[in-house]
Amino acid sequence: MSKPLQAIRGMNDILPEQTALWRYFEQTVADVLDNYGYRQIRMPIVEFTELFRRSIGEVTDIVEKEMYTFADRNGDSLTLRPEGTASCVRAVMEHSLASGGQVQKLWYSGPMFRHERPQKGRYRQFHQIGVEAFNLPGPDVDAELIVLSWRLWKALGIADSVTLELNSLGTAQARAVYRQALVEYLQARFEQLDEDSQRRVATNPLRVLDSKNPDTQALLLDAPKLEDYLDNESREHFAGVRARLDAVGVPYELNNRLVRGLDYYSKTVFEWVTDKLGAQGTVCAGGRYDGLVEQMGGRPTPGVGFAMGIERLILLLETLGKAPEHLQQQVDLYFCAFGEASELAALQWAERIRDALPQVRLQVNAGGGSFKSQFKKADKSSALYALILGDNELQAQQISIKPLRNEDEQQTLALDELIDHLAQLFNTTA
Incomplete structure (x- = not known):
């Protein structure tokens, strides 16, 4: 007998018994975003591979190891999108949505693809909702994104189960100086680093700060601190974000090792994390990327955004018993x-x-x-x-x-x- 046809590993069917909760979640998110004046944009799931090489960075784990890339019949290299920000920025540039300083507040939803080891809350086809704002350089919009996500957690009944971690990566210039100091520190202790961190010293040293290896984390206790290298502009910006969060009562924790996994971030970065889902604790993350549009060939355009993992948030709702009874x-x-x-x-x-x-x-x-x-x-x-x-x-x-x-x-x-x-x-x- 022929082998029964099955879904690809890590790419899951969402059955009718589950979709009611998905629709409730997606509608709740859409209602909050409508309330804050964000408009939906829809992008294709396949892009030219160069888009992600140029935006995410060629030495990131995503581009090096995780993307689904193939040649189409014309010989072009295409990739199933591994994240949404690059596609959104491409669409904004292509259609001149932010030209002339136009402010754009956008959101999108859909599947993303990464070839990772499937585990609970982490799949090869996963779904995200992303939110992006352009041509707003101040700390007010950074804070707004965090505040609206906080309102969403309250609407879903999970605010007590998530924690906001906050950091500033500074400008590209300040980060370059810090990067050099960090590399010198790590190279002096190279043999004590785990294998993955050794590889990152030469390619993406800031990601070593995010290592999950306990020995590496212990080694980092005396490493140079990014906050000591921030320029005045970044310090003032970060203070402005914190002041606004304090004003509306959003609790947060400072985490000077929070760097995010993508090259394009600068200044504010943040993650919403939970301890209810085991190792897969991040449910929403993002930050500012003022240089990304220029990096992709456009005019300098301030940008900031975040993405949330739908599967992880659905799992969190189920784990906490927060699925409304009427959905059945x-x-x-x-x-x-x-x-x-x-x-x-x-x-x-x-x-x-x-x-x-x-x-x-x-x-x-x-x-x-x-x-x-x-x-x-x-x-x-x-x-x-x-x-x-x-x-x-x-x-x-x-x-x-x-x-x-x-x-x-x-x-x-x-x-x-x-x-x-x-x-x-x-x-x-x-």
């Missing part, structure tokens, strides 16, 4: 009909109900069946009520309503009273 209820009414004439009438009345009460979710039985089998399907549908229409009821121009989730009595009423009765039942207007 897919429909409000289940229409049972017995006999051909009743089935036709049920179809007509179902459409009238949908016209008059669009908020009420209604499922009509399909495939016929006995009274018992239709009621079994009605109960399984999670509906609150079953509408019952048989030939006798139809002849008398009546219909029955049976509660499915409590012990209330079944009611029979005239068909022409049905819509008004349902409007009262569901506290809506016809």
Whole structure:
């Protein structure tokens, strides 16, 4: 027998039992972003490989080891996007959205791809929601992004389970001076570093600060501190971010080893982390990238943004039991009909109900069946009520309503009273 077809490892199906929570999460995020004046943009999932080499950096783990890259039929090197910021910046540049100093506040949602070892909360196809703002150089928008994410955590009921870590990487010039001091320190202790950190000393030394190796972390206790190399501009900017967070009461922790994994960050960087998901603790992260547009061939354009991992946040909601109970209820009414004439009438009345009460979710039985089998399907549908229409009821121009989730009595009423009765039942207007 041939091998059964399965999804690619690390690329998962999201089943109907899960999508209700995904839709709730995505809608909650969209509502918060709408509330802050951010507009949605949608970019393709495939880009020219050069976009990510130029933006993320050729010596990053993502470009070196994790991207899904292939040649198309024209011989062009294409890549499934590993993150969204580069694609968003490309779209902003291509369509002149930020030309002439235009302020843009944008957000996007969709799948990203990285060839990593799949584990809980970390997949090869994963989904992110990203938020980006352009042509706003001050600390106010950095703080706004953090504040709106804090509002989102409160809306989702997880604010007590996430912690904000905050740092400043300074300007590119200040960071270059610090990088030289850090490399000298690390090279003097090269043999004591773990293998991964040894490789990074020559390619991306700031990432050594983010090492998970406990021996390397102990070695870094006496390493030069990035905060000691910040220029006045970066210090003032960071102070402005902190002052705004303090003003609205967003709690945070300073983490001078927070560097993020992408080359384009400068000044403010931040991560929202949790201790509820084991090793995969980061659920949202971002920062400022004032030099990225210029680095990609555009005019100097200040930028700042963040991305959140949908899978990890869904997992956090499930772990904390924060999924709303109503998500399990897919429909409000289940229409049972017995006999051909009743089935036709049920179809007509179902459409009238949908016209008059669009908020009420209604499922009509399909495939016929006995009274018992239709009621079994009605109960399984999670509906609150079953509408019952048989030939006798139809002849008398009546219909029955049976509660499915409590012990209330079944009611029979005239068909022409049905819509008004349902409007009262569901506290809506016809």
